[in-house]
Structure formats: C-alpha cells, structure tokens
Amino acid sequence: MKKLFFFFSVLIVQAVWAQAPDPDFNDKISFADAQNYIKSARFVEAPGNASFDLIHQTLNLQVDPAVNYIAGSVVSTFKMLKENIQDIHFDLSSELRVDSVYSEGKKIAYEHLNNQISITLPQATLSTPLHEVTIYYQGAPPHNGFGSFMTAKHEETPILWTLSEPYGARDWFPCKESLSDKIDSIDVIVTCPGQYRVASNGLLVADQVSGDKRTAHWKHRYPIATYLVGIAVTNYQSFSNFVDAPNGKRIEILNYVYPEYLETAKGNSQEITSVMDFYNHKLITYPFANEKYGHAQFGWGGGMEHQTMSFMSGLHFDLVAHEMAHQWFGDYITLGSWHNIWLNEGFATYMTGLVYENLKEGIYWPIWKSQLVSSITAQPDGSVYVADTTDYKRVFNSRLTYSKGGYLLHMLRWEMGDEHFFQALKDYLSDPALAYGYARQEDLVRHMEQAADTSFTEFFNVWYYGEGYPIYHIKQLAVLGSDGGQMLEVSQTPSHPSVSFFKMHIPIRVWKDGKSKDLRLYNTQQDQKFTISTSAVDSIQFDPDKWLIAKVDMMVGTHDIAREPIKIIPEASTHRLRIILPEYDEKAQLRIVDVSGRTVMQMPLKAKDSPVDTKILQKGMYIVEITAGKDSKREKIVVGP
Numbered sequence: 001m002k003k004l005f006f007f008f009s010v011l012i013v014q015a016v017w018a019q020a021p022d023p024d025f026n027d028k029i030s031f032a033d034a035q036n037y038i039k040s041a042r043f044v045e046a047p048g049n050a051s052f053d054l055i056h057q058t059l060n061l062q063v064d065p066a067v068n069y070i071a072g073s074v075v076s077t078f079k080m081l082k083e084n085i086q087d088i089h090f091d092l093s094s095e096l097r098v099d100s101v102y103s104e105g106k107k108i109a110y111e112h113l114n115n116q117i118s119i120t121l122p123q124a125t126l127s128t129p130l131h132e133v134t135i136y137y138q139g140a141p142p143h144n145g146f147g148s149f150m151t152a153k154h155e156e157t158p159i160l161w162t163l164s165e166p167y168g169a170r171d172w173f174p175c176k177e178s179l180s181d182k183i184d185s186i187d188v189i190v191t192c193p194g195q196y197r198v199a200s201n202g203l204l205v206a207d208q209v210s211g212d213k214r215t216a217h218w219k220h221r222y223p224i225a226t227y228l229v230g231i232a233v234t235n236y237q238s239f240s241n242f243v244d245a246p247n248g249k250r251i252e253i254l255n256y257v258y259p260e261y262l263e264t265a266k267g268n269s270q271e272i273t274s275v276m277d278f279y280n281h282k283l284i285t286y287p288f289a290n291e292k293y294g295h296a297q298f299g300w301g302g303g304m305e306h307q308t309m310s311f312m313s314g315l316h317f318d319l320v321a322h323e324m325a326h327q328w329f330g331d332y333i334t335l336g337s338w339h340n341i342w343l344n345e346g347f348a349t350y351m352t353g354l355v356y357e358n359l360k361e362g363i364y365w366p367i368w369k370s371q372l373v374s375s376i377t378a379q380p381d382g383s384v385y386v387a388d389t390t391d392y393k394r395v396f397n398s399r400l401t402y403s404k405g406g407y408l409l410h411m412l413r414w415e416m417g418d419e420h421f422f423q424a425l426k427d428y429l430s431d432p433a434l435a436y437g438y439a440r441q442e443d444l445v446r447h448m449e450q451a452a453d454t455s456f457t458e459f460f461n462v463w464y465y466g467e468g469y470p471i472y473h474i475k476q477l478a479v480l481g482s483d484g485g486q487m488l489e490v491s492q493t494p495s496h497p498s499v500s501f502f503k504m505h506i507p508i509r510v511w512k513d514g515k516s517k518d519l520r521l522y523n524t525q526q527d528q529k530f531t532i533s534t535s536a537v538d539s540i541q542f543d544p545d546k547w548l549i550a551k552v553d554m555m556v557g558t559h560d561i562a563r564e565p566i567k568i569i570p571e572a573s574t575h576r577l578r579i580i581l582p583e584y585d586e587k588a589q590l591r592i593v594d595v596s597g598r599t600v601m602q603m604p605l606k607a608k609d610s611p612v613d614t615k616i617l618q619k620g621m622y623i624v625e626i627t628a629g630k631d632s633k634r635e636k637i638v639v640g641p
Helices: 031-041 047-051 123-127 259-282 317-326 342-358 365-376 398-416 418-430 441-452 457-465
Strands: 052-064 067-080 087-091 097-103 106-108 110-113 116-120 131-139 149-154 157-162 185-193 197-199 203-210 213-220 232-234 237-244 250-257 293-297 309-312 470-478 486-494 504-512 515-523 528-533 539-542 551-556 567-571 576-580 589-594 599-604 609-613 620-628 631-639
Touching (some): 047 052, 052 157, 087 131, 097 116, 197 213, 237 259, 259 293, 259 342, 317 342, 342 365, 342 398, 398 441, 418 441, 486 504, 504 528
Parallel strands (some): 052 185, 250 293
Antiparallel strands (some): 067 131, 149 157, 157 232, 203 213, 237 250, 470 486, 486 528, 504 539, 567 576, 589 599, 589 620, 620 631
16 A cells, blocks of 8 residues: 555656655654554454355445445355354444344344444354354444545546455445455446446456445455445546566556546656566466456545455555555565565565666666665664554554665675575465465575575564664775775664664675676674785775665765765656756756757756756757756757657
C-alpha cells in the first residue's frame, strides 16, 4: 500500500502530476482517524481460527455509493482442522447487525459480541468433511483503519470503496481476519444502482442490469488474504491493455477509471505495460496470469494492492509500479506478521526503484537513490523491524518501512552481487511452501543465504533489527616510497547506540589521469587501513553509485573528494528543467543562450534542487550554463513544441 501517492514520488519523474513530498503523512491524519486506526491495528486474531480452514466465500452484497450502508449475506465453506470442535467464530464489527445464520439450509443460533460472531454447529453437520455457514447482515460500516468502507464524490458523482489493511475487512463483511489462513477462492456479487459499475478481484463473469439495479459477479480462483478483498463502485469507464508474458500467456491489464479521467488514463497506460513486462522477466511471470491485473480509481490519495485489482488515485507511473509490485510481494506471497511489513512495502519500494533503473533510460535511478538515502539519514534512529504493530505511525512509516526497507534490499544486492541477489528473489518467489501463502522474515533470509552461500545473520541484526546507519570517517594517507602511493584509513561512528559497528563492504572510486577504478573495501574494524594505489591518485569518491545507507563525516588528506556533478535534467512533458547542485550556493546562477549566442534567460538558483520553467522559450536548441561556486556546467538542450 502506498498511503499518499506523493508519498514516494520522485519529483522529477512525472512533474506533470507529482505534488511536493510530504515528510510524514501520518501528521495529516486527524485524531479521530488515528483512534480508528489504532482500534483496527489492535485486533488480535482469534485462537479458534486455527481450528478450521476457510475454503471459499461468496459475498452477496447490496450497496449504493451515495449511502454509507451495506446489506447482504456471506456464504463460507470450510473444513475442520481439529477434532471435537463444534464452535467456530467469524469477525464482524459490532456496529453491523446480524439478521440470521444458516447452516446446511437450517437456521442456527449465534452470538454477536465484541466484533465477533460465535456459532455452534449442529452435531449432524460435523460428520461431513466440508461445512457451510451463511450469515445475513446489514448496517452502516464504521470507518476504521485507513477507511475500511468509505463513500465520497468525484465531480459530484458518488463513489464507494473499501480498504481493509490491516484489519478492516470485518468492518464490512463477516470474515476470518487472519495472516495464517488465506481464503482458497472467492466470489464477489454486488448489486447497486444501475448507473454504476463494480470493480473487484478476479474475473468479471456476469454484469447484468435489471430494472434500476445492476449486479456484477467477480470470480477469483486464487488463494487470497482477507485484507486484499476489495470492492469499488461508481460510474466507471473501462479499457484494457495487454502484455505478452514469457510463458506465452497474454495478460490483460483492465482499467476502471472516472469518465473525466479516461483520456488521461489512456495516455498513461502504455507505460504500465512496460512495467508489467519488466516484472515478468525480472521476477517470475505475473502470478495471477489466468485472470487479470487491474486498476480501479478511487477517492483515497494513494493506492492499495487489492489482489488482481489495485485501487489507485490515478494511473501515475511510480504509484502503478509500486502497487503492481505488490502483486508479487504482498499478494502472491503475503507477510505473515505486521512486524515484517517490509516484506510487502520494502519490496514494492525497491521494485519501483528497479523500474527507474531499467526504464526511462535509467536517468531517474540515481536521483531516486539519493532521495531515499537523504530521507533515511535525516534522522539517526529507527529499525526496519516493527516492534509495536499497534503503532500505526510506525507500521506505515515512510522513512523506515518503505525507504529503509527498500534500501536494505539494495544493500543486500551490493553484498551479494546481481547474479546471486536476483536469483534469490526468483527462488523466494518459486518456493512452493510460500507460493500463494504467507512468509516470515526467516523465509526470505534463508533464500538469500542459500543463493549467496553465506550467512546474513550479522547483516540483518544491524540493518533490520538495529537502528541507524554508519557515519564514515575516512583519511587519505601517503604511502612511503618513491612512487608516493595512497592509503585510506577508515573508521565509523554509528548514528544510534543499538549498533556498535556496521561490518560492510564499502565502495570507493579512485581517479587518476581522467580514468577511474572502483574498489570494494571490506570494513571490519575501526581505524582500518587499506592500500588503494601504488601511486598518488587525483581524487577519491566514497560510494558514488549510492549503494549504502551512510554518511561521510570527513575526508582529510592530500587530495579532495570528487563531488557529485551538477545535473541538468530536461522534462519535456512539463516544459521544465531540473537543476540539481552538489550543494546549495547562494550565488548559483543559471543562464540559457540560444544558437546565436543571445542570452534568453538568466536567473539565480534558490535551492539545491531547482525547477526552471522553459515554456517561454521557442522551439529549438539552447546552451544551459550553470555556475555555483567552484562548480560549473554547460550542456545543450532541445526545447520541443
């Protein structure tokens, strides 16, 4: 789930839609919303859940997007896993009213207290291998979590949607809130006013209008976690794109969008197919390829990875990449505990980064990495592991769960190498014990260790359970001798006392006579010395490709560190330039010169990262000149129509 769509936006990527980054979306949640989230997060799975396996559920629902109300029935088919169990329980908010409960066609007794329905099965039914219970209910659903059942409007048209993460499904249908038992398959049948359409999981097998009512039947034949079931209802327009998968299947990407957004969505949709194609080849083929992948637009400012049908604020490139990645990491293999939420969100974050590395000519990849490292190191504390899952700010913390969780994978890739790292991901996704099921932290670590043939116990102790990051202190030392060689002395200060030392390979790039050489130094102790060259080098860069979550406090010696260059990034779609300086200089200036040498624009740069509007420039070629202290850069650009 991506909580606000600008939550992780790389601003230079799609400036036509991106908003300014929000340092912590949690601060924008009202007190009432926070209390509702806490109420949801404090849910404890019923011990009795382990006594039965939920095989199938059919949701028969009646809703109107103009009204906060739901009525209907849920038919649950299950088998007992333990002997001599007669009582079973389903989760349902006490704010909804249960009208009746039936078993094998007969009305039976029940008790509905404290958000739970307790049912005693008739003795006659216990002799059969499969059991069926139908619960009829209705009421106005509460708005817990991030809005488990919501109604709103878009351009004065009503819309209804659900968002059940983490424990909001019980707010709108009788279910088994569980991170241990997936529903083997579901049917979702929704009746609503005839002018609306319904989006949900799986394949649409029927969509009929009768009188003033419409009934849509969605069938999903894959195991699904309860919180990934979703419905959305409004006056949708739809269109599809298709992707050819490596296994020969043709995968439909189905889009349900607002009528007023249809043309924009169609314009953005071609990029979506490239993301799906990339994931199919980099990971394994889309795990739900026999059905579809889809997007349903909804009124929440972000995205939610409902299985086979992500709910989205809009078809924005990085939001699509994030939610689509969840179909592999979160839906196909689902976290087994909210303590390990990075198995969902860290992976979706990093897969978005890999999209930037491999698509759009890779030009946004270094900026994506720089932004994440800056965000993570903005504060000295915080672990990826979530100790208190009732703390909603911590569970969905942008800096730790998303950014640091994603970058932990990037550092594993650095330690393992590309071949072993990506093989480990495929092995994890191909593990039959995890496929369409749940995973814990140790399941991922096991596959990483097997692929790399090494232990990652220490790595995860400091980077997953530990807090903070290393601040490196590097000194350049001259090596005695006629050639005047070069030595580095490396020490570090952890930013948080929970970690005494980060044992890591550190990337160093040395320059000599215009040529560079990349070194990989294994820093295992304080004040460690490394001979890096038999002759004096011209300059040294620490981690120029941003592999590590780290800072460099100082580098003292005979040569200066080579700094990041000035970046001049054209954004053709928005008619802007993005100017990124190594560091802000109040005297920094921009000048744009046309082919005749005439200055057509000149202005000071007021930030390290400055957008410059080029709409006033006519179509043609220009020279952009940037001066900032000792740094300068000249680069040609082409301004289109």
